[in-house]
Amino acid sequence: MSSSTSNLDLLTQSQYGHYITVNGLADAASPAMLFGRRQALCSGLNWFYYGGVLLADGVTTTVANNAAALVLTASSTNYIESTTAGVVSANTVGFTAGRIPLYTVVTGASSVTSYTDQRPLTYQSATFTANIKTFLTTPSSANLAAAVTDETGSGALVFATSPTLTTPTINTAASVGGTWTAVATWTLPAHTLGGTVSGGGNQLNNVVIGTVTPLAGAFTTLAASGQVTLSNASDYNLYASGAGANYMAGSLGVGSTSSLSTIKLRVQRSVSDSAITSYVGYFDGTHTLTANNTFRHSGITSAPTVNQGAFNATASIANGGSLVGLVGAPTVSGASGTVTCAAGVVADVRNTGAGTLTNAVGFLSATYANSGGGTLTNVYGFHAADTSAATNNYGFFGNLAAGAGKYNCYMDGTAPNYFAGDMQFGKTVTAGGTTTPQTINKNAGAVNFAAADASKVVTNSLVTASSIIVATVATNDSTMKSVQAVAAAGSFTLYANAAPTAETRVNFLVIN
Numbered sequence: 001m002s003s004s005t006s007n008l009d010l011l012t013q014s015q016y017g018h019y020i021t022v023n024g025l026a027d028a029a030s031p032a033m034l035f036g037r038r039q040a041l042c043s044g045l046n047w048f049y050y051g052g053v054l055l056a057d058g059v060t061t062t063v064a065n066n067a068a069a070l071v072l073t074a075s076s077t078n079y080i081e082s083t084t085a086g087v088v089s090a091n092t093v094g095f096t097a098g099r100i101p102l103y104t105v106v107t108g109a110s111s112v113t114s115y116t117d118q119r120p121l122t123y124q125s126a127t128f129t130a131n132i133k134t135f136l137t138t139p140s141s142a143n144l145a146a147a148v149t150d151e152t153g154s155g156a157l158v159f160a161t162s163p164t165l166t167t168p169t170i171n172t173a174a175s176v177g178g179t180w181t182a183v184a185t186w187t188l189p190a191h192t193l194g195g196t197v198s199g200g201g202n203q204l205n206n207v208v209i210g211t212v213t214p215l216a217g218a219f220t221t222l223a224a225s226g227q228v229t230l231s232n233a234s235d236y237n238l239y240a241s242g243a244g245a246n247y248m249a250g251s252l253g254v255g256s257t258s259s260l261s262t263i264k265l266r267v268q269r270s271v272s273d274s275a276i277t278s279y280v281g282y283f284d285g286t287h288t289l290t291a292n293n294t295f296r297h298s299g300i301t302s303a304p305t306v307n308q309g310a311f312n313a314t315a316s317i318a319n320g321g322s323l324v325g326l327v328g329a330p331t332v333s334g335a336s337g338t339v340t341c342a343a344g345v346v347a348d349v350r351n352t353g354a355g356t357l358t359n360a361v362g363f364l365s366a367t368y369a370n371s372g373g374g375t376l377t378n379v380y381g382f383h384a385a386d387t388s389a390a391t392n393n394y395g396f397f398g399n400l401a402a403g404a405g406k407y408n409c410y411m412d413g414t415a416p417n418y419f420a421g422d423m424q425f426g427k428t429v430t431a432g433g434t435t436t437p438q439t440i441n442k443n444a445g446a447v448n449f450a451a452a453d454a455s456k457v458v459t460n461s462l463v464t465a466s467s468i469i470v471a472t473v474a475t476n477d478s479t480m481k482s483v484q485a486v487a488a489a490g491s492f493t494l495y496a497n498a499a500p501t502a503e504t505r506v507n508f509l510v511i512n
Contacts, residue, residue, distance in 0.1 A: 034063065035082060035102045035119060044111050045072045047080065049088065049102070056084035056100070057129075072112070078105040097137060098130060302326050318385040425509070435503060443511075446474065449496060449504045456494045460510060463492050468511040475504040 008028075011021055026033075034052030041048035046069035054061045063086040072078045076092045080103040088102070095101045101118040135143040141156040240246050251260035256268035271278045287297045302325040306313055313322035320327070328344030347362030365381035384395035398408030411417055427444035435450035439459040447456055463469070469485030469492050480500035485508065486493045494506055 035088070035100075037103065037115065037117075038065065041069075042112070045074060045107060046070070047072055047090070047103075047105065047112075054082075054084075054086045059084070061086045072105055072107050074107055074109050076107055078103075078107060080105060098133060300326075317380075317383060430505075432503065432505075444507075444509050446505055446507045447494070449480065449494075449500050449506060451502050452499045454496055454499050456506070457491055458494065458508065459491045461490060462510055462512065463487050463490060464512065465489055466512075467492070470509040470511065472507050473504060474507045475500075475502075477501055477504045480504050 008025060011018055015021065030050075031052055033050045034054060036050045038048040038050050048066055048069060051063040051065045054063050063082075066088065070080070070088060070090055072090055073092050078090045078092060079095050079101070080088065080090045081095050081099045081101050082088045083099055090105075095118075101120065103115050103118055105115040106113050129147070131143070131147040135147045144157065145151050145154065251263060252265050253260050253263075254265075254267040255270075256266050258266065258268070260266055267281050269278065269280045283299045285299065304323060304325060306323045315322040326345075330342045330344060332339045332342050345363075349357075349360040349362065351357040351360070363382070368376070368379050370376035382396070387393050396409075400406045400408050425444040426442045427446075428438075428440045428442055429446040430438050430440075430448055432448065435448045435453065437457045437459070438445075438447050440447070441459075441461045443462060445458075447458055449456055465487055467487040469487050471483045471485040471494055473480060473482060477500040479498040480496045482497045483506055484495045484497075486495065492508075492510075494508070496504075
């Protein structure tokens with residue numbers, strides 16, 4: 001009862017039918033008995049409770065009296081709790097965040113020794129969201145920010161006296177004492193536009209905020225030791241959106257604080273991620289033609305110049321040369337793992353439009369000039385310096401499969417072709433003892449004549465009626481000394497000058 005005068009129907013000493021009044025009072029109070037201990041059934045480590053109607057998170061759930069006992073853990077402190085859906089459980093660790101605490105029960109080996117009612121007064125009408133409940137349990141700045149839906153910014157709560165603000169954005173003229181004036185002194189990080197910088201920091205001069213147009217003057221007097229640090233991905237330490245040119249007389253390091261004493265531009269990017277394509281530099285420009293023209297449109301152009309004066313630059317070809325327009329020097333490092341391919345330069349020319357791309361050239365050795373009266377001794381369109389660094393070392397490697405209009409090496413010029421080393425052709429040499437007609441789809445090979453064979457047919461998909469077949473007898477037979485080769489479409493026939501006396505090998509070379 002809340003006061004000396006009660007609204008309830010109270011019992012009197014001489015009243016008849018006390019149980020009727022008591023049952024009525026219990027019925028009226030039954031909503032408050034939800035999850036209450038049901039004494040008549042509780043025994044040993046078995047816990048029973050009353051059901052009722054639960055209103056939690058705006059949802060009404062009817063909870064029944066538990067028919068099966070909630071069995072408590074012996075010799076422990078049991079924490080009985082309910083989910084907002086009315087599911088009751090017990091554990092020996094503690095009440096779970098977001099659930100409704102009901103009882104703490106201390107047990108002995110086989111029975112309950114004591115229990116404490118932990119049911120909150122307001123749980124039946126709780127309509128709070130999970131974030132609000134979290135804030136009420138742990139009232140931190142981060143939990144409050146999660147509980148509201150129209151906040152701006154992030155970090156800790158700010159109160160009126162001496163707050164610490166990190167990278168604030170102020171969108172109005174309001175500040176300490178009203179508008180920004182000379183008497184409104186701000187303590188700002190070094191190199192912040194506007195305001196008075198205290199604590200010895202540096203600033204950019206000629207920045208005016210007020211009635212004068214902001215940034216009316218030039219940016220000057222940025223101390224060499226100063227730093228501007230913005231860490232958010234959407235922020236810019238330097239953002240120049242004007243159409244005018246941008247000029248930097250000194251060297252520029254992007255992503256690198258290494259020395260720039262001999263480097264004009266240094267770009268460095270370090271990534272630890274297995275699921276992305278990474279670029280240290282990415283040039284993605286579009287040149288839209290508005291008329292026919294014969295100009296060059298270049299993604300990257302490098303045109304360095306060495307002024308010899310009276311001196312010599314003697315770095316050899318094997319050491320990379322003395323003057324290089326473009327160097328590709330990727331490096332693979334690490335204690336283990338495998339990198340399938342590392343390429344100094346990758347050419348990936350594409351035609352994605354409906355027009356015509358006449359020539360797609362992966363590597364173009366264009367014209368050379370010697371116009372100053374000096375001497376240009378050697379011109380190499382492509383030069384592979386000697387190396388034995390790998391298991392297999394190739395000066396040039398072509399991997400095109402056979403097909404119409406496909407060539408691994410195509411020399412269309414009329415100048416001679418010079419090969420100082422061994423020339424090796426893919427070949428198939430038929431094993432001794434095999435004298436049947438063979439299919440050899442290669443430019444070179446060998447077949448065997450059996451004793452008394454006068455001819456041998458070789459099936460070869462590279463051969464046409466115009467092919468030149470060079471064939472030689474490779475066994476010193478007493479009668480078979482030479483062969484004639486007659487080409488046809490898809491095969492050629494070898495005719496012996498005389499049938500051999502024993503198995504005789506014949507080598508061939510197909511020239512198209």
